[in-house]
Each structure stands twice: as C-alpha cells, then as structure tokens.
Amino acid sequence: MWLQAVAITLPRVQRHFDVSNQWIGILCSALFTGMTFGSFFWGTYSDSRGRKIPYTMTLLITSFFGILSSFAFSFWSLCVLLFFLGFGVGGNMPTDGALYLEFLPKEYHYLLTFMSVFFSFGAVLASVLGYIILPSTSCPEPSITDPNPACDVATQNIGWRILLFSVAVITMLMLAARSLWLKLPETPKYLLSKDRINETIIVLQDIARINGETVSIDRSDLPNGVQRDKSRLPPTEAAEEEAFLQVPHAEGGEEGLTHPQHRRWSSEYQNGGYNDHEPEDDDAVTDKMLSELYDTRSRNSLAILFSPKWRRTIILVWCIWTFTSVAFTMFNVLLPKYLETLGFEGEAAPTLKDVYWEYMIYSLAGVPGSVMASYMIETRLGRKGTMALSAFGSSLSLMIFSAIESRVTMLLSSSAVSFLATLLYAVIYGYTPEVFDTSVRGTAVGSASGLGRVAGIVSPVISGILLTIRPVLPLYVSVVGFSIVGICILLLPYETRGRPQED
Structure with missing residues (x-):
C-alpha cells in the first residue's frame, strides 16, 4: 500500500518542492533503501530472537513515520522520513510470512500465496484514496486558456499530505488489530x-x-x-x-x-x-x-545458505527477487507520471481524474492475480510453472504496452501487466519461505527481500534518467528484467508442491 501511495503522490510532490524529472525518483529510492535495511535487519532478528516482536514493531514504526512524513517541510526531509518508514515496511514480509507459514499445516500452505491478495487490496485502497483526494486538492491543471496556472503549493497542493496521513492512520488501525485482536504466540x-x-x-x-x-x-x-x-x-x-x-x-x-x-x-x-x-x-x-x-x-544462517544444499537455490531466489523488483519498479513507480505525459493523436489530453481512474483500474487488475495464484500453484504447473508463466507473460504484456497506439490498448496491456506481475509476486512471496528450512527461513526471506529493495533503490533513479532521454526506455528494461526472471525460475532445483519440508 505504501509503495502505491508514494508512486501516486510522486507528481504532486515534484510540483510542491519543484524537483526535476531526473531526481524525483530519489523519493522512491529513499523508501526502498529503508525497506532494504528493514528486510535484512528484521529477517535476521526473527531468526535469532523470534517472529513475535517484529510482528508488531514493524507496523508501529511504519505508522509513526507515515504520520510524520505527511508534515515534511522539504523534499529531503520527506526522503529521510520515508527511509525510516521503509525500515518498518521492509520488515513485514520476512517476519510475517515466516510466522504465518509456521502455523500452517502442509495442506494449507497455499494460503500463504493467497495472503498476498492483501497486497493488491492495499494497492487498490491507495489508488481509490488517490482518486478521491488528489484531483481536488492539487494544483490547478493547465488549460488552453491558461497553460501555466498559478498555484500556492502551501494551500492548494496539500492532497499528497492528506493521502500519506490517511494511509498512516490505516496502518495504525492494523497495528491496533494485531495488538488487541490477532494476538499470536511465538511459533x-x-x-x-x-x-x-x-x-x-x-x-x-x-x-x-x-x-x-x-x-x-x-x-x-x-x-x-x-x-x-x-x-x-x-x-x-x-x-x-x-x-x-x-x-x-x-x-x-x-x-x-x-x-x-x-x-x-x-x-x-x-x-x-x-x-x-x-x-x-x-x-x-x-x-x-x-x-x-x-x-x-x-x-551461521548465511553459512548454511551457502552450503551445497542451498547454494544454487538461494542464488537463483536472490536473482528472481532482484530482477522482479527492477522490472516491476521501472514500470510501476513512474506509471502515474508516465500517464500524465502520455498523449495520442486525435485524443484529448488526460485530466488528473482520468489519470487516477486509469491507475485505479490498473491496481484493481492485480487483485485476481493473487487469487488465481493460490489456485494455480496446486495444479500440475506447481510453483515453478506458475511463476515462469507469469514472468514471461509480464514481459510480453510490456512489449505490447511499449507499442501502444491508443489509450484503450494501453489500459488493457497495463492491466495485464498488473495481473501477471501480482500473480508472480504472490507465488514468489509464498515459495521463498516455503522452500527453506526453519533455521534459515527468516534470513533467506529477509536477504532475498533486501536485495529486491536494493534493486528498488536504484530503479527509480535510473528510470527517471531514462525517462528524460526517451520515455519508452524504462519499458524495455522491464521487458528484459521479466525475461531474466523467467529463466531463473526454470533453473530452480526445487518444486515445493508435494515436496516434504525438511524443518
């Protein structure tokens, strides 16, 4: 949810603090940097000290710095606050996934993949909030009569602050639910x-x-x-x-x-x-x-991961997480900015409401991906087949998106990317903790997630630079990235469907 919220507000923050296209990606990089440190720290912590404390602390950190970020007084102060926010967000995946999996019998492991549907719901919720809040609380849009309307950013461009504050409040409600209702013991x-x-x-x-x-x-x-x-x-x-x-x-x-x-x-x-x-x-x-x-x-957990039993698996899993992050971030983070600058011959320029409506449809298309993933992994395709199919399908959809000729084609192809990429992430999210033993599970998931975050740090900056050279270049990088992911998946030595777990 937080990644979507930051991506949606990116153009509004850029206008507010007068940041160039080349450097606006640093905002997302700051978030990913925090998520990287959070993934490594909380993943290792969960293996050495337990899953229970990170289960609560990650949401506490996220909600606290989420509220502070809505009051940022400069672009760089916002980057710092999003770094600490990301430190909390980054710890959710390795700790929550391991805790959830270790309470599930084998026949219910598909529920870990299904749980990723809440990521899609979070993205949809952020998109809906953006559609409701941002058009009416942002700077006036250019028009034929006034191509450069004046804007007092302190009073007219406050929508991004309201959105960040709203998402932080929702995170705080989740924290309250975990603390007062969903009390879980150590596994x-x-x-x-x-x-x-x-x-x-x-x-x-x-x-x-x-x-x-x-x-x-x-x-x-x-x-x-x-x-x-x-x-x-x-x-x-x-x-x-x-x-x-x-x-x-x-x-x-x-x-x-x-x-x-x-x-x-x-x-x-x-x-x-x-x-x-x-x-x-x-x-x-x-x-x-x-x-x-x-x-x-x-x-040491890392030493075990580099033993002959796990070496090939952990290297391929790291590559899968890294290149998936590169490919998806290149496309997803700057998509709202891309949609605002996209124009087609014979079609009127899109309004902010049009842009956020299309982004909301893009987010909605990802929801069935998580549901479909939980079904497909139990078929003959298994985990590996489902991941490979979604990775190569995402690459093909992006190729179509890069050759779009109308806004309808663009919307259909981007929705296909959302569906397939969400399906891919859902299976990766379930496969990674499932394939490793309990003694190294948190470290394996945390390090893989952390490397994905490292890729997420670099990708927005590179994407912003490529966008200034030629708008289609980030899409080409995404096409190659998803293709590499598909190849790595085919090389994985273990299919966890029906495979006894060695805990």
Whole structure:
C-alpha cells in the first residue's frame, strides 16, 4: 500500500518542492533503501530472537513515520522520513510470512500465496484514496486558456499530505488489530529450533486448547532426544526446564489427546504437516529432527545458505527477487507520471481524474492475480510453472504496452501487466519461505527481500534518467528484467508442491 501511495503522490510532490524529472525518483529510492535495511535487519532478528516482536514493531514504526512524513517541510526531509518508514515496511514480509507459514499445516500452505491478495487490496485502497483526494486538492491543471496556472503549493497542493496521513492512520488501525485482536504466540518451530522446549510445550498446549482439545505432558512424554541433549542448554535455561517439568499440567480427559496421539500430532505439526504417512517410530523421527536442529545451532544462517544444499537455490531466489523488483519498479513507480505525459493523436489530453481512474483500474487488475495464484500453484504447473508463466507473460504484456497506439490498448496491456506481475509476486512471496528450512527461513526471506529493495533503490533513479532521454526506455528494461526472471525460475532445483519440508 505504501509503495502505491508514494508512486501516486510522486507528481504532486515534484510540483510542491519543484524537483526535476531526473531526481524525483530519489523519493522512491529513499523508501526502498529503508525497506532494504528493514528486510535484512528484521529477517535476521526473527531468526535469532523470534517472529513475535517484529510482528508488531514493524507496523508501529511504519505508522509513526507515515504520520510524520505527511508534515515534511522539504523534499529531503520527506526522503529521510520515508527511509525510516521503509525500515518498518521492509520488515513485514520476512517476519510475517515466516510466522504465518509456521502455523500452517502442509495442506494449507497455499494460503500463504493467497495472503498476498492483501497486497493488491492495499494497492487498490491507495489508488481509490488517490482518486478521491488528489484531483481536488492539487494544483490547478493547465488549460488552453491558461497553460501555466498559478498555484500556492502551501494551500492548494496539500492532497499528497492528506493521502500519506490517511494511509498512516490505516496502518495504525492494523497495528491496533494485531495488538488487541490477532494476538499470536511465538511459533513452536522457532522455539524448538532454539531448544526452548518448555515454551514449545506451553504454546502447543495453548494451540490444542484453542482447538477444543486438552494435552497432558509430563517428563515421560518428552522425546529421548530432548532429555539426552538438555546438557547443551545454558545453565539458566536448564534450571528452568527442570523446574517446568516438576509442575503438574492439565490431564487429558476422555476427549483429550492421548500420549501417542499427541506425540504424533506435535511431530506432524512441527514438520508443517508435510508428513501424510504414519511415522514408523515417533521417538526416532523426533530424535533425528532434534539432532539436525542442534547441528545447525552453532552455524551461521548465511553459512548454511551457502552450503551445497542451498547454494544454487538461494542464488537463483536472490536473482528472481532482484530482477522482479527492477522490472516491476521501472514500470510501476513512474506509471502515474508516465500517464500524465502520455498523449495520442486525435485524443484529448488526460485530466488528473482520468489519470487516477486509469491507475485505479490498473491496481484493481492485480487483485485476481493473487487469487488465481493460490489456485494455480496446486495444479500440475506447481510453483515453478506458475511463476515462469507469469514472468514471461509480464514481459510480453510490456512489449505490447511499449507499442501502444491508443489509450484503450494501453489500459488493457497495463492491466495485464498488473495481473501477471501480482500473480508472480504472490507465488514468489509464498515459495521463498516455503522452500527453506526453519533455521534459515527468516534470513533467506529477509536477504532475498533486501536485495529486491536494493534493486528498488536504484530503479527509480535510473528510470527517471531514462525517462528524460526517451520515455519508452524504462519499458524495455522491464521487458528484459521479466525475461531474466523467467529463466531463473526454470533453473530452480526445487518444486515445493508435494515436496516434504525438511524443518
């Protein structure tokens, strides 16, 4: 939502602070720079300290600096405020995605892809607000009788401030909903990977209780692997563990889960629901899982990502995120500016209302992309086929857009780009945390998202420069970018549809 809001206000901010075409892209670059640092910081933080704190803090930071940005007194102060705003926005993807995925059984993993539909709803909401607010609260438009109308930007060009403030208030409402309504505990997978066994048991008990079950756990219920490796715990945690085991807990009634049932359920839950078959030996399975977790504790997450198992995957995923960001940002960020300067022979120049109406249709076209993605990834196409199809389709649509001859053709081709690019992002968003293990998931998603943000930093500036040379040049870069993404997708070694997850 924030990226769309900034893109929509770009021409209005340019007029307000009298910024040239060459440098106006710095505003989006500042936002992407903050998102880059946020992705790396919060992604790594979530792997080392947990998913729960970033779940709330990222929205708090975003809403706070969103409100401040609406009161910016200069172009550079706005850039600084958007940097800190981006620091919060950038942390949402790696932390929220990992937290959501780790509470989902395997058969519901498609919901992570479906969740990206809210990105599209956010873009639509920002576009609707822009359509309602900006035309009547911006500088007067040029006309035949007055090609250069006078404008007092302090009083007449305040629409961009109102829009940024409105989006910040909406973000604050989301923060309130997370804090007061959608209270989520730390994920059992994360707690188990950090040997916090007592907290893991408590969370599993709470989950069972929410689902109308009662779980009884005592010392004899703990797998042998946990008891054997308890010596690896720090002294304070070992003491807490011993004290916890001495406390009696709720006994399961006739409708509660018996000991074997609980152990089987928790084992499948910890594995994301991937195991559809009955384990041959629950203790052996759990011991093996814990052994792998202990072996990776002393290893840095990035070092694990560059091990033979993950090296090819992480490099290709990084390329996919980077070139997708380049291609989409080149087209998306400066589209409102592009639409305002676009004219066709025999057609009247577009008004601001026309421009924001067309941008709203462009945003709306992306909504079914997320919904379609959640269906397509479960077909024979799988994750890889769906991503490749949408990447090459986006490239083709942009080629058509660059050769447009009428505003109708432009609207149809840009809507196709919105639909396919949103579909692509939806699957990338779900595939990236799904393909990696719990111990490196946050770092993998955070670093991939961060590199995408780095590309987002450079793209608006380059796009602005290319726009001054020839308006169609950014479109050509986008065409090449999406083609490279499609090739990288075809080279990915893992298809996660129906693939057992190794957590």
